[in-house]
Amino acid sequence: MSAPVRIAVLGASGRMGRAVIQAASAAASVRVTAAFDRAGSDVIGADIGPLAGLAAMNLKVRDELADAVDDFDVVVDFTRPEASLAALQVCRSAGKGMVIGTTGFSVVQLDQLAAATHEIPIVRAANFSVGVNVCLKLLEQAARALGDDYDVEIVEAHHRHKVDAPSGTALAMGETVAEALGRELSEVAVYGREGHTGERERPTIGFATVRGGDVVGDHSVMFLGDGERIEIAHRASNRLNFANGAVRAAAWLAGRDAGAYGMREVLGLG
Ligand SMILES: NC(=O)C1=CN([C@@H]2O[C@H](COP(=O)(O)OP(=O)(O)OC[C@H]3O[C@@H](n4cnc5c(N)ncnc54)[C@H](OP(=O)(O)O)[C@@H]3O)[C@@H](O)[C@H]2O)C=CC1
Numbered sequence: 359m360s361a362p363v364r365i366a367v368l369g370a371s372g373r374m375g376r377a378v379i380q381a382a383s384a385a386a387s388v389r390v391t392a393a394f395d396r397a398g399s400d401v402i403g404a405d406i407g408p409l410a411g412l413a414a415m416n417l418k419v420r421d422e423l424a425d426a427v428d429d430f431d432v433v434v435d436f437t438r439p440e441a442s443l444a445a446l447q448v449c450r451s452a453g454k455g456m457v458i459g460t461t462g463f464s465v466v467q468l469d470q471l472a473a474a475t476h477e478i479p480i481v482r483a484a485n486f487s488v489g490v491n492v493c494l495k496l497l498e499q500a501a502r503a504l505g506d507d508y509d510v511e512i513v514e515a516h517h518r519h520k521v522d523a524p525s526g527t528a529l530a531m532g533e534t535v536a537e538a539l540g541r542e543l544s545e546v547a548v549y550g551r552e553g554h555t556g557e558r559e560r561p562t563i564g565f566a567t568v569r570g571g572d573v574v575g576d577h578s579v580m581f582l583g584d585g586e587r588i589e590i591a592h593r594a595s596n597r598l599n600f601a602n603g604a605v606r607a608a609a610w611l612a613g614r615d616a617g618a619y620g621m622r623e624v625l626g627l628g
Pocket residue numbers: 368369370371372373374375395396397399436437438440441458459460461462483484485486487526600
């Protein structure tokens with residue numbers, strides 16, 4: 359068996375950072391060899407084991423990725439876009455791969471990520487759960503089969519701490535459906551409705567966002583026709599399913615050529 363892939367966890371004290379540490383410590387394919395958080399954070403210097411609810415691991419949270427490039431093979435990033443892009447520069451210079459789960463990137467920021475995939479391998483996914491990625495395949499098939507006669511509406515719900523909307527997953531679902539229907543999401547997306555909206559325009563894809571409590575992540579795509587409604591939904595009940603997917607992606611990514619990859623490639627979904 360090959361040596362475990364050494365991963366650096368960004369945002370180690372965050373909800374996902376802690377889940378990634380838990381998932382990695384249960385996996386033989388990877389080992390957490392470096393962990394980082396925001397400079398000035400209370401957790402700098404803390405052992406990552408207790409931080410993630412585990413026994414001591416004798417590995418301390420640091421604040422400067424650039425000082426640690428010899429200590430890891432792949433970065434696993436669940437933070438905020440500005441932190442992801444700062445890490446991207448370090449990974450480009452050091453020739454390290456990245457697994458990026460952060461959402462909420464602007465179009466300009468997405469272009470920067472895309473440019474970097476000519477130099478380093480990056481797996482980026484708005485959602486690393488196997489279930490959501492299977493839903494994306496189902497959505498593609500459903501949209502192709504149902505065609506233009508059904509109205510598409512996407513509803514997502516998340517915990518009260520989430521800062522971006524609609525969720526990255528909802529946008530990925532919208533993009534998948536739009537592409538299958540030959541539409542450009544940026545031209546047909548409607549983000550919320552209020553007031554006298556007029557009748558629904560046929561090609562639009564509507565998004566609705568719910569925020570509150572501790573909802574881990576619910577997504578539902580509705581195809582609304584005359585006399586029937588098809589709904590493809592996913593409900594996450596813990597974050598380990600995202601973290602396990604990210605760990606799987608990190609193990610898959612090590613040693614790959616530069617390029618833009620997604621969970622479709624990692625899971626072999628074609
Ligand atoms: N792709 C997927 O499968 C999933 C993606 N996500 C996405 O992952 C991201 C993180 O989510 P979650 O873990 O819930 O968020 P949290 O707020 O719990 O964690 C974010 C972590 O990143 C750190 N951080 C934030 N900004 C910076 C910065 N500028 N520099 C360095 N560190 C920073 C935070 O530190 P501090 O607390 O000090 O701010 C914190 O440790 C979100 O974009 C979310 O949408 C979430 C779940 C699954």
